[in-house]
Amino acid sequence: MDYDDQLDRAISETPDIEETGSRFEVPDPEIRAEGNVTVYENFQATVDRLDRDEQHVMKFLQNELGTSAHIDESGRARFTGDFKQSRVAAAIEEYTDAFVVCPECGLPDTRLQDEQGATVLKCTACGALSPTGRE
Template identity: 70%
Template sequence: MEYDEMLDRAIEETPEIDGTSERFEVPDPEVRQEGNATVYENFQATCSRLGREDDHVMKFLQNDLGTSGHIDESGRARLTGEFGADRIAAALDEYVEEFVICSECGLPDTKLEREQGALLLRCEACGARSATSE
């Protein structure tokens, strides 16, 4: 196969990606206090926007905030203790930096994959793969 044919084939097989990271915005957390718990009302919408499993995001929030919590039957996150929207937003920013944004090209077009027990971030835009912490 000639170079030009290979190049044409590679271009055809490259997925269409809108090359701006500005299109990616994390919804602001809507939180309220309920007794000694913080209820994160739009938790499901945030996880959907991130394209990540609820349990993975919840585990990260618990570790980052140093608390316990659970996802209730209506899909809200309930975190033990008082946390403002700013604190939760800061934790989400850290999550996005580590588990959503590609470290090579800076785009959010990534998937988490498990390979030989390790958690990898695979970018569908540039093809980069990088190891992440659990």
């Protein structure tokens, strides 16, 4: 059996993988106004999906939205001011691009780690080390 025969056999025995879109989806923020505060109801679910420290995500959102905030006892984020769902969703997308998805392979299989005083994104899928570009 020569190389071409082996290659043809390998290709025919390899299962087809159907692309059904991205396997990584962050839940849409559930936002509601409560007086002069915007409550991010599913903040904890978002943090869990991103697999990041809630304080890191909160700090980023505070900077992006230009406001103060805290996490209440039930895991909801409470931002001072009135913010639309689309604005919070855009900030979460920015966070995901900067701190979760690998710029090399596009997978979310990453960890934040410190390298010589800088925070970098370490991809467990492809092994890439990438600067976060933000902090």
